Amino acid sequence: MSDEVKLSPVEGVKEDSQFLRGEIGAELTDGNDHFGKGSVQLLKHHGTYQQDNRDEREGHAGGKSEKSFIFMVRTRIPGGRLTSSQMLAELDLCDELANSTLRITTRQGLQLHGVLKENLRETIRRINQVQLSTLGACGDVERNIMCCPGPYHGGMYDEAQRLASALAHHLAPRTRAYHELWLQDESTGQRQLVGGGNGSEEEEVEPLYGRTYLPRKFKTAIGFPHDNCVDIYTNDLGLLAIVEDEQIVGYNVLVGGGQGVTPSAKKTFPALAKRMAFVRPDQVIDVATAVIQVQRDHGNRADRKVARLKYLIHNWGLPRFKEAVEQYYGGPLPDPHPDDVFGFNDHMGWEAQGDGRWFYGLNVENGRLADTDQWQLKTAVRRICRELNPGIRLTSHQSILFTDLADSAREPLQRILADHGVRTSEQTSAVRRWSMACVAWPTCGLAITESERALPGIIDQLEPELARLGLSSEVFTIRMTGCPNGCARPYNSDIGLVGKAKEKYTVLLGGRLLGNRLNTIYKDLVSREELIPVLVPLFAYFKAERQPNETFGDFCHRKGNDDLQAWSDRYAAQMTP
Numbered sequence: 186m187s188d189e190v191k192l193s194p195v196e197g198v199k200e201d202s203q204f205l206r207g208e209i210g211a212e213l214t215d216g217n218d219h220f221g222k223g224s225v226q227l228l229k230h231h232g233t234y235q236q237d238n239r240d241e242r243e244g245h246a247g248g249k250s251e252k253s254f255i256f257m258v259r260t261r262i263p264g265g266r267l268t269s270s271q272m273l274a275e276l277d278l279c280d281e282l283a284n285s286t287l288r289i290t291t292r293q294g295l296q297l298h299g300v301l302k303e304n305l306r307e308t309i310r311r312i313n314q315v316q317l318s319t320l321g322a323c324g325d326v327e328r329n330i331m332c333c334p335g336p337y338h339g340g341m342y343d344e345a346q347r348l349a350s351a352l353a354h355h356l357a358p359r360t361r362a363y364h365e366l367w368l369q370d371e372s373t374g375q376r377q378l379v380g381g382g383n384g385s386e387e388e389e390v391e392p393l394y395g396r397t398y399l400p401r402k403f404k405t406a407i408g409f410p411h412d413n414c415v416d417i418y419t420n421d422l423g424l425l426a427i428v429e430d431e432q433i434v435g436y437n438v439l440v441g442g443g444q445g446v447t448p449s450a451k452k453t454f455p456a457l458a459k460r461m462a463f464v465r466p467d468q469v470i471d472v473a474t475a476v477i478q479v480q481r482d483h484g485n486r487a488d489r490k491v492a493r494l495k496y497l498i499h500n501w502g503l504p505r506f507k508e509a510v511e512q513y514y515g516g517p518l519p520d521p522h523p524d525d526v527f528g529f530n531d532h533m534g535w536e537a538q539g540d541g542r543w544f545y546g547l548n549v550e551n552g553r554l555a556d557t558d559q560w561q562l563k564t565a566v567r568r569i570c571r572e573l574n575p576g577i578r579l580t581s582h583q584s585i586l587f588t589d590l591a592d593s594a595r596e597p598l599q600r601i602l603a604d605h606g607v608r609t610s611e612q613t614s615a616v617r618r619w620s621m622a623c624v625a626w627p628t629c630g631l632a633i634t635e636s637e638r639a640l641p642g643i644i645d646q647l648e649p650e651l652a653r654l655g656l657s658s659e660v661f662t663i664r665m666t667g668c669p670n671g672c673a674r675p676y677n678s679d680i681g682l683v684g685k686a687k688e689k690y691t692v693l694l695g696g697r698l699l700g701n702r703l704n705t706i707y708k709d710l711v712s713r714e715e716l717i718p719v720l721v722p723l724f725a726y727f728k729a730e731r732q733p734n735e736t737f738g739d740f741c742h743r744k745g746n747d748d749l750q751a752w753s754d755r756y757a758a759q760m761t762p
Contacts, residue, residue, distance in 0.1 A: 190487045198223045199325070199397045204360040204390055205230050213366070218302050219254040230326060230398070231363060232319025233258045233305065239627040255628065256300040258283075258308050261322035263353035264332035264346045264407075265293030265579030269570035272577050274315040276554070276567050282308050287563065289552035291621065291673055292404070293579040294322060294329045298628060309367040320363045325398040327356035327477065331406035331415040334578035335532055336588040338539035341433050345407050345426055348469060352405065355470050356477065358398070359391050393474065393481075400484035401492035403477060404443075406581075407436075413526040415581050416700045418442050418457040419674050421494040422476055424469060427522045436469055437521040438462045440476060440506065441498040444671025447490050448685065455676035455703060456495040459503050460525075461510070462518035475513035479506065529698050531582050533610035533618060535595065544578075544588040545598055548610040551622045551637045552583030560606035568601050582621055584610075615660050616651060617644050619698075621674070625667025625684065632667035634684040639713060640665045643682075646717045654728045661737040662698055665690075677703055679738035680720070688713050694723070694749070695742035704738070707746050722756035723749060 198207070207227045212220050220228060225235045234257045241253035260275065275295050279287040284299025300308050309319055322329055332349035335342055391398075405422040406415040417423035423439030442458035464472050476494075483501075485492045498506050511517055533546035554563045569575065569587060576588035587598065602609055610618065623629070625636030643665075651657050661679035666672060668684050669691075675681030677700045681693035689710045696704035711719055726749065727740050741749060 192486050193489050193492075195226050195325075195489060196397055196400075196486050198226045202227050204362050204396065205358070205398075206360075206362040206366070209362075209366055213302075213306060219252075220302070230321070230324030230358065231367065232261065232309065232322035232324075233300075234323060234630070236628045236630055238299070241627075254302065255284075255298070256302065256305055257628065258297040258300050258305070258312070258319060259290065259322040260295045260297075260312055260317050260319055261329045261353070262294050262317065262579060263330045264349035265334045265581075266346060267317065267577045267579075269574045269577060271315045271317055273567065273570050274311065274317075276563060276570075278308055278311060279554075279563075285563075286553055286555040288554065288624065289549055289579050289583045289585060290329075291552070291581060291583060291623070292329045293331050293334065293581055295579070296624075298624075306367055313368055321357050323402075325401055326358050326394060326403065327353075328402055328404045329353075330356075331404075331408075331420070331581055333408050333412055333414055334580050334586055335412065335414075335530070336538050336544050336576065336578055336586065337536075339431055341409070341426060341428055341431060344433050344466070345409070348424070348466075349407055352407075352470060352473060355474070356393065356405075358394060361390070393477065395481070397486070399477070399481055400486045401489060401494075403480065403494065405473065408526070409528075410524045410526050411528040412530045413528065413700055414530055414532065416674055416677070417526065418701050419444055419677060420458060421480070422473060423458045424473075425524070425526070427463070427524050433466060435463055435465045435522065437524065438464055438472060438476070438518075440503075441495040443493045443495040444674055444676050445493065446669040446671065446676075448669050450490050453490055454495075455671060456499070457677065457701065457703060459498065460521040461503060461507050462520065463522045464518060468514075472510070472514055472518065475510045478513045479509045483509070526699050526701055529700070531584070531618065532578075532580060532586055533584065533613075538588070542588075543590045543592065543595060544575075544586050545590065545595075546580070546586045546610055547584060547602070547607075548613045548618050549584045550617065550620075550641060553637065560608065562605070562607050565601050565605040565607045568605075569598055572601070573598060582619075614644075614648050614651075615658055616647055616663065617641075619660060620644055620663045620665075622665040623667055623672040629667065631670055632684065634667050634687050634689065635713075636665045636667035636673070636684060640682075643713070643716055647720065650717065650721050651724065654724055656724060656728060659737065660698060662696070674700075675704075677701070679704070679736065679741070682716065685710055690716065692716070692719055694746070695738055697736060697738035697742075702738070702742065704741075705746065707741075707749065719753075722753040725756060726752045 209224045238253040282304040283297040288296040330349045330353045404420045406417045406420040407424045408415040408417040409426050419442045425437040426433045427435050438461045439458035440461050447453045480494045556563045573594050578586035622636040622640040625632040663680040664673045664675040664678040665682040677696040683691040685691045692708045693704040694707045
């Protein structure tokens with residue numbers, strides 16, 4: 186009997202892939218509209234997911250058995266920072282090679298949807314032409330590094346953004362496969378020196394990741410105690426800037442956050458990161474590298490359901506994990522600084538940057554830049570970029586900041602939004618402004634039910650109920666996902682709505698805006714039609730018995746599910762004729 190652990194099939198695919206090449210090159214030109222199973226796994230590391238448009242599938246003569254293959258292409262944008270020219274290039278791509286929409290992600294990236302296989306190489310090539318990249322936007326590597334997008338004039342904000350860029354460069358995959366597959370000039374065979382990296386022949390191949398990369402995806406965020414807009418506790422690695430006299434003196438290192446759950450597997454669970462250590466700014470990259478190396482060498486490669494860093498820390502305990510990090514780093518690490526998160530700014534509306542210029546935060550519902558019969562948001566963003574040439578910052582709540590604007594640009598920006606019927610942040614209700622949904626049905630292969638297409642209608646119903654109760658200005662987070670994997674971070678929000686079955690959701694309560702507490706299941710398998718009737722009594726209870734300055738999430742956490750349910754039962758009885 187061998188004691189050797191049997192690895193998951195994906196580990197074998199990576200091992201045999203020659204650093205993420207596999208059969209992708211041959212399958213790109215095989216005439217099929219899709220890739221084989223092995224290539225599908227490898228393509229994620231290149232920034233694209235093979236998907237099936239289930240709405241279109243039902244229209245085929247072959248019924249459900251005939252899939253309609255499309256691709257999602259994700260651009261990695263450290264700190265959510267890009268230029269107007271780069272945004273215009275992405276908007277051009279969504280019109281010319283995708284489904285005419287562009288989506289801001291919950292991790293400050295951009296996604297194109299509906300790309301056909303025959304257009305995949307051209308799409309990735311053009312993203313790189315504007316000095317952006319899809320490499321590492323998905324897959325078993327460091328994902329897009331998040332950072333507070335506030336464009337305020339001052340050392341700490343610039344320093345945090347510089348760290349995001351430096352970490353993204355240091356932790357990026359080094360494989361030359363990306364250039365060979367997507368950026369090589371087919372007529373000359375020469376690699377192009379573009380946004381994906383330098384493609385150097387001399388550069389060592391994968392000094393950090395090795396042949397099999399990480400056991401699972403790895404997520405990092407950089408934030409501030411006064412502004413946890415990046416939801417730092419939900420990341421595998423969180424770097425919380427410790428500020429004294431407007432200067433960053435170091436970072437608290439948080440480890441082991443993650444949202445994904447498989448309800449049928451009791452061994453899986455959402456987790457918030459744990460406070461591990463304090464490091465000086467000059468130590469950050471080396472300590473981050475050590476954390477990833479420990480996960481690389483000791484994370485679970487047999488069962489992908491429990492392969493994230495949170496499970497390693499759960500099994501080992503934080504003290505043992507910290508000891509391992511110290512061994513890889515090469516020295517002891519002090520305990521965390523006492524500072525912790527205490528504020529959250531979504532950066533919406535007009536704010537002075539502190540350098541004589543302004544930025545405007547525009548709320549984008551669920552991150553979707555599109556033109557509809559009611560408003561032409563995509564066209565408005567295009568005009569703003571062309572005519573005003575602002576800097577662009579993307580937020581973790583899927584919205585957009587137009588930065589570096591002169592005072593004279595404020596009125597033209599407002600006029601462009603009005604001319605295209607775009608609802609401003611000031612015209613957006615608090616509940617809608619603080620809501621978030623994942624893509625879900627019909628394109629995400631993991632989705633069980635609707636999310637992005639369902640949440641706006643749910644909020645339409647909730648807005649008048651909150652107004653009736655005098656709670657229209659109340660700030661709380663409501664996040665919806667089409668499956669339990671948690672891409673919209675529903676497990677630490679005030680209200681989480683998680684798809685459990687077709688048109689049925691798990692309702693979770695008791696998280697909070699600060700993001701440093703998990704919520705708990707209040708009701709399971711609630712139909713979409715019953716979501717508002719379930720929530721309204723809770724808001725009535727909140728209105729009647731809240732404590733001074735108590736948030737909705739804190740109220741639900743204090744009362745507990747049994748108390749909340751008892752009130753709801755009495756409320757329903759009173760409302761019954």
